[in-house]
Structure formats: structure tokens, C-alpha cells
Amino acid sequence: MKPLLEVVNLKKYFTIRSAFFRKGGVVKAVDDVSFSVEPKETFGLAGETGCGKTTLAKCILRVFQPTAGNVRLDGKDVFSLRGRELKGARRRIQAIFQNPFMSLDPRMTVQSIIAEPLKTHRVLPNEKIRGRVLELLRTVGLGEEHVLKYPHELSGGQNQRVAIARALALKPDLIVLDEPTSSLDVSVQAQILNLLTDIQEQSGLGYLFISHDLSVLRYLTDKLAIMYLGRIVEIGPSDAVFNNTAHPYTKLLLASVPEFSLTETALSGELPELPERFEAPPENGCKFYPRCQFRMDKCKSNDPSLYQIAQEHYAACFLHENKPATFYPKPTS
Amino acid sequence: MSRVQSYLLDVTDLKLTFQTVEGKLQALDNVQLQIARGEIVGLVGETGSGKSVTSLTILRVIPENGRIERGRILLDGNDLLTVNEQELRKIRGSKIAIVFQDPSASLNPVYTIREQMRDMVTSHEGEVAALEERLVSLLHDVGFVQPERILNSYPHELSGGMQQRVALAIALSCSPQLLIADEPTTALDVVTQAQILKLLKQIRDKTGASILLISHNLGVVASNCDRVAVMYAGTIVEVGPTSEVFRNPKHHYTKGLLNALPRKAAKGSKLPIIAGSIPSLINPPSGCKFHPRCPYATEVCSGEPPKLENIAPDRLVACYHPAGDER
Numbered sequence: 164m165k166p167l168l169e170v171v172n173l174k175k176y177f178t179i180r181s182a183f184f185r186k187g188g189v190v191k192a193v194d195d196v197s198f199s200v201e202p203k204e205t206f207g208l209a210g211e212t213g214c215g216k217t218t219l220a221k222c223i224l225r226v227f228q229p230t231a232g233n234v235r236l237d238g239k240d241v242f243s244l245r246g247r248e249l250k251g252a253r254r255r256i257q258a259i260f261q262n263p264f265m266s267l268d269p270r271m272t273v274q275s276i277i278a279e280p281l282k283t284h285r286v287l288p289n290e291k292i293r294g295r296v297l298e299l300l301r302t303v304g305l306g307e308e309h310v311l312k313y314p315h316e317l318s319g320g321q322n323q324r325v326a327i328a329r330a331l332a333l334k335p336d337l338i339v340l341d342e343p344t345s346s347l348d349v350s351v352q353a354q355i356l357n358l359l360t361d362i363q364e365q366s367g368l369g370y371l372f373i374s375h376d377l378s379v380l381r382y383l384t385d386k387l388a389i390m391y392l393g394r395i396v397e398i399g400p401s402d403a404v405f406n407n408t409a410h411p412y413t414k415l416l417l418a419s420v421p422e423f424s425l426t427e428t429a430l431s432g433e434l435p436e437l438p439e440r441f442e443a444p445p446e447n448g449c450k451f452y453p454r455c456q457f458r459m460d461k462c463k464s465n466d467p468s469l470y471q472i473a474q475e476h477y478a479a480c481f482l483h484e485n486k487p488a489t490f491y492p493k494p495t496s
Numbered sequence: 497m498s499r500v501q502s503y504l505l506d507v508t509d510l511k512l513t514f515q516t517v518e519g520k521l522q523a524l525d526n527v528q529l530q531i532a533r534g535e536i537v538g539l540v541g542e543t544g545s546g547k548s549v550t551s552l553t554i555l556r557v558i559p560e561n562g563r564i565e566r567g568r569i570l571l572d573g574n575d576l577l578t579v580n581e582q583e584l585r586k587i588r589g590s591k592i593a594i595v596f597q598d599p600s601a602s603l604n605p606v607y608t609i610r611e612q613m614r615d616m617v618t619s620h621e622g623e624v625a626a627l628e629e630r631l632v633s634l635l636h637d638v639g640f641v642q643p644e645r646i647l648n649s650y651p652h653e654l655s656g657g658m659q660q661r662v663a664l665a666i667a668l669s670c671s672p673q674l675l676i677a678d679e680p681t682t683a684l685d686v687v688t689q690a691q692i693l694k695l696l697k698q699i700r701d702k703t704g705a706s707i708l709l710i711s712h713n714l715g716v717v718a719s720n721c722d723r724v725a726v727m728y729a730g731t732i733v734e735v736g737p738t739s740e741v742f743r744n745p746k747h748h749y750t751k752g753l754l755n756a757l758p759r760k761a762a763k764g765s766k767l768p769i770i771a772g773s774i775p776s777l778i779n780p781p782s783g784c785k786f787h788p789r790c791p792y793a794t795e796v797c798s799g800e801p802p803k804l805e806n807i808a809p810d811r812l813v814a815c816y817h818p819a820g821d822e823r
Binding site: 352 | 693757
């Protein structure tokens with residue numbers, strides 16, 4: 164199957180200007196990341212704060228111009244698109260963010276929020292817009308009584324539903340969800356996750372689901388990539404990543420999740436001691452070196468490539484050096 | 497209480513209201529909470545359920561429009577609601593200490609860690625001989641290997657987890673009997689979270705202090721607390737040993753909350769949800785506040801509110817129709 168979205172060797176570096184008391188430098192927020200999302204698939208992206216998850220999402224959404232690399236939608240590079248073609252591509256990728264109070268305009272009613280993309284892209288004659296808005300509201304479990312409400316009159320969960328309705332308005336093929344349930348309570352989170360599964364079943368769209376919550380990712384995703392300091396350190400089918408964990412960082416993450424929320428069988432990996440100070444990751448070595456329990460001398464000066472653990476399961480760690488080294492996915496021309 | 501034991505903290509029948517423009521908001525109603533010495537008790541609930549307000553009421557630092565209508569908060573036998581402001585000042589910090597969610601907001605950005613810690617220690621103990629050694633040992637206790645370096649740092653030079661450990665060191669500086677940790681790991685990453693939680697346990701083991709761990713994260717509470725209290729709409733609906741409550745919840749709200757977690761659900765399956773949404777506390781439902789959302793509610797549930805009562809030794813539940821055993 165042809166992938167819906169391909170991210171190929173994507174890099175996004177930020178230069179920090181030297182200021183009065185600070186050295187300048189380059190932050191490699193996303194560093195040589197490749198993966199692909201098939202149609203109707205849920206692809207998960209996990210990692211801690213500052214690992215580059217959101218920067219990556221913003222590159223895919225064309226909010227940021229990447230330093231190098233490609234983002235392809237149906238084989239076409241989205242950064243070379245202009246004019247009508249670009250507008251078409253924008254219709255096909257939509258986004259939902261963490262905090263709906265910030266992603267919805269406080270001065271617009273629910274109706275005008277959901278109608279806005281319909282008007283911008285002129286997909287419907289004006290007289291049909293209201294009907295479509297109501298239809299979308301019903302899809303996300305809201306009703307006519309919410310049409311004239313403002314975001315501040317709705318709860319967090321309801322606002323997130325409005326954001327989902329807005330994202331669905333243009334019938335996209337892919338929705339990028341950046342921590343969509345992180346600001347919600349458990350009971351509301353369950354409602355939103357159910358809604359997202361329903362929508363996917365009905366309309367067959369793909370999700371790129373970014374989250375730091377591994378239990379949510381395990382429940383929802385088909386494939387999963389773990390990011391650490393701008394790199395993908397492990398990638399593969401979710402079951403394989405959770406059950407046959409290959410990278411020490413993934414193991415650490417899993418051991419750190421309060422075990423109850425993930426599995427009843429305790430994942431008893433002993434936590435390493437508290438770090439004293441940030442030990443800067445080595446320039447040419449494995450970025451995880453300072454925190455790694457299994458570190459070897461070579462990790463300090465050599466950057467591991469992704470080794471193939473099993474079919475479609477890869478990890479960037481010298482512990483798997485005996486396995487074939489590969490690029491994932493194979494760059495298509 | 498069936499337990500013949502004096503609790504360090506014994507909160508009974510606490511009711512707190514806030515006067516708002518829209519009317520009287522019942523933030524806490526009939527809150528019962530007991531903490532034994534050296535015990536870690538978790539307080540879980542969703543946004544707006546009254547977890548943080550409970551902790552602020554224990555310290556009596558509620559906002560001006562708040563009124564404690566009735567209740568008793570006994571610390572070591574002394575009612576905190578009747579002592580005067582002067583005595584209260586001595587209790588805050590020295591007997592009860594608190595750490596908050598966002599450590600960068602509770603540390604002063606323009607002072608070094610040394611200056612902030614010195615202020616805390618001297619304001620409670622007066623001039624302290626060998627102050628430096630004291631600060632070093634406090635930081636050492638929260639896991640810093642080179643405390644001298646930390647003392648010279650400003651908060652922004654430390655990571656979130658390190659800041660939280662400094663906040664903990666300050667909280668522990670007067671050897672409190674009760675440490676309230678209000679969402680102490682919510683702003684932190686999972687790995688750091690696990691380390692801070694491990695540290696809390698070590699502190700309890702070493703100092704024998706009691707800890708009230710407030711969190712919305714059921715996993716955090718499940719893996720770290722001896723007992724857990726579940727809050728809903730300003731009341732405590734269920735209390736018991738953590739593993740019991742999570743394995744065999746008796747209140748239908750607790751049950752619904754646990755089922756809504758994606759932890760065990762098969763991929764693609766539906767998560768069981770709690771119907772409806774959290775009630776307004778200005779016009780709360782009569783009787784059991786959960787009854788409009790409860791699948792097992794009957795007429796009796798909308799009448800007199802159910803009392804938090806023992807259904808087994810050490811298991812309390814406020815429900816007329818508690819869930820059956822599932823073992």
C-alpha cells in the first residue's frame with residue numbers, strides 16, 4: 164500500500180542567537196527522522212517534554228519550514244506545493260491540539276468556528292453550511308443547543324469536541340493530534356478516545372497521535388515511534404514496542420509509568436539514580452548515553468543507526484548491533 | 497471509627513462554601529479524612545472535586561470568600577479550626593508542610609537556592625549555627641550528590657525535577673509531621689515523576705512523616721499510597737487500602753473511573769464511560785451527588801446523602817448500593 168504520509172530524513176534545527184549571558188548554538192529539535200503513516204492507520208509518537216514531538220508535528224503541518232528532509236503526502240512533497248495544490252493539501256491534513264481553550268477563538272461561536280474551514284475552502288454553498296455544522300456537531304456528540312455558545316461557556320471536553328468537529332469539517336485523510344487528551348480528566352478522556360475510534364471506523368482516516376501517555380498510546384495506536392532528543396530511538400508495531408521492547412530508553416519509560424495504569428503485572432525495571440546535573444549528550448554519540456544503564460564506550464563517540472529487531476521493528480542501540488542496520492523507512496526516490 | 501488508634505490528622509464533617517456572584521458554592525461537604533502516623537494517603541478525584549481545597553483548608557489558607565461552615569480538623573489532637581492565627585503560623589511549615597504542582601512557581605526566581613532555604617530555616621528557628629551544614633544535609637536527603645553546587649544555583653538553572661526536590665527539601669527543613677504533596681509530579685515527565693515518587697517514599701521511611709498525596713492520576717496514587725480516598729463533587733465517596741480500592745471498588749464512581757482508564761482495554765474496543773458530567777456545586781444534586789450519573793441509583797439516593805460508613809474493617813464507602821465483590 165502506498166503510504167499516506169511519508170516523513171523522510173526530516174531535520175529541524177533552531178539557531179539560538181548569542182545573547183548577553185548566553186552562548187549561541189544550534190538546537191537540533193528534530194534530527195533525521197523518518198517514518199510513514201498508512202491510510203486508516205493510527206501512528207503514535209511518544210517521548211518526554213522537549214524531545215521534538217511537537218516540532219515534528221508543526222513541520223508536517225507546514226507551520227515550520229524544516230532545515231532538511233521531506234514531508235510527502237501521497238508521494239508529493241508538501242513543501243514544494245504552491246497555490247491551489249497547497250490549499251488542497253491543507254484540506255487533507257487537519258490538526259487537534261492539547262488545549263482547546265487556546266486553539267478555539269474565544270470571540271467566535273461554536274457555529275462560526277466549525278463553519279470557518281468550510282467557508283475558507285469554499286466546499287459548500289452558504290445555505291448548506293448550517294446543515295453541515297449541525298451534522299458535524301452530532302458526529303462529535305454535541306447538539307443544536309451548542310451552536311450559539313462561546314468556548315468559555317463549554318467545558319474542556321466539550322471544547323475538544325468542537326475542535327474535533329472543526330478538524331473533520333473538510334473530511335481530511337489525516338489528523339495530527341498533539342496531546343489531545345492531556346488536559347482532560349480520566350472520564351472525559353475516555354469519552355474523547357471513544358469518539359476518535361468511532362470517527363476512524365466510520366470515515367477511515369489516519370491519525371498521527373502525539374502523546375506522552377503510554378497507556379493511551381498502547382490502547383490506540385497501530386504503530387509507535389519513541390523519540391528522544393530529536394531522534395527516533397525505537398519504532399515498530401505497537402505490540403512489538405510494548406511487549407518486545409528493544410531500546411533502553413523505551414524500557415526506562417515503561418518502568419517509570421506508575422505500573423497500575425499500564426499493566427497489572429509490574430514492569431519492575433529498577434530506576435537509575437537521580438541525575439545530579441544535566442550531563443550534555445555527546446556531540447557525535449548516542450543522545451541517550453548520559454542516562455543509559457547499558458552504555459558502552461563506543462556509544463559516546465558513535466551514533467547508532469536503526470537496527471532491525473524484527474519485521475518492521477527497529478531500535479537505535481548498539482545492543483542490537485548484530486542485527487542488520489537499516490534506514491527506516493527505505494527512502495523512496 | 498472502628499480503628500482504635502489516634503490519627504495524626506483527623507478531619508471530620510468538614511463543610512466549606514464559597515460566596516460567588518452566582519450563589520453559594522459548596523466546595524466541600526461532609527469531608528472525612530484520617531491519616532495515621534507514617535502513612536501515605538492518596539487523595540484522588542477529577543478537576544473541581546475539591547482535592548486542593550481540602551489541603552488548603554487543612555492549612556487554613558482559603559481565599560477570602562470561603563467560609564468553613566462546620567467541621568473539625570484535628571492535628572495531633574489540636575483543632576486547627578479553633579487555634580488563633582499566631583499558633584497557626586507555628587504549625588504551618590513546622591508541623592504541616594506543603595509542596596505544590598509547579599516548582600518553578602513556588603521558588604523565587606531572583607534568589608539562589610541558598611538564600612531561599614536560609615530564609616525558611618531561620619524564620620522558623622531563628623539564627624542557626626552551622627547553617628551551611630544544615631542546608632547541605634537537607635539537600636543531601638532529597639538525593640543531591642553535590643548539594644554545594646545546587647545551593648549556588650538559581651531556580652532556572654535546575655530542571656523541573658531538581659526544582660521539585662529543592663521544594664521538597666525546603667518543605668522538610670522543619671521536620672513536619674505531615675507533608676501535603678499537591679499534584680507534586682503533574683508538571684514532570686514520567687521518568688522524573690517516578691523518581692520523585694520514590695523519593696517521597698524514602699522520606700516517609702526515614703522521617704516517619706505522614707504524607708497526603710493529592711493527584712488526579714490514579715496510577716500515581718495506586719503505586720505509592722498505603723490508603724486512598726476518592727473524592728467526587730466535594731465529598732469523599734470511598735476510602736480504603738489502595739490495592740483493595742483499586743482491585744475491588746465499592747463506589748460506582750470509583751468503579752466507573754477505573755474502567756475509563758485505557759490500561760487494560762483491548763485495542764479498538766470501547767472504553768466504558770461514566771454517563772453525564774460533573775455537577776454544578778452551586779446547585780448540587782440532592783442526596784448522593786453521584787446519583788444522576790449512577791446506573792444503580794434508586795429513590796433513596798436522591799433523599800438523605802449517604803454517610804461514609806464501614807462496610808468492612810478499614811473500608812469506608814458512601815453509597816446505598818455498594819458494588820458487590822468481584823474476586
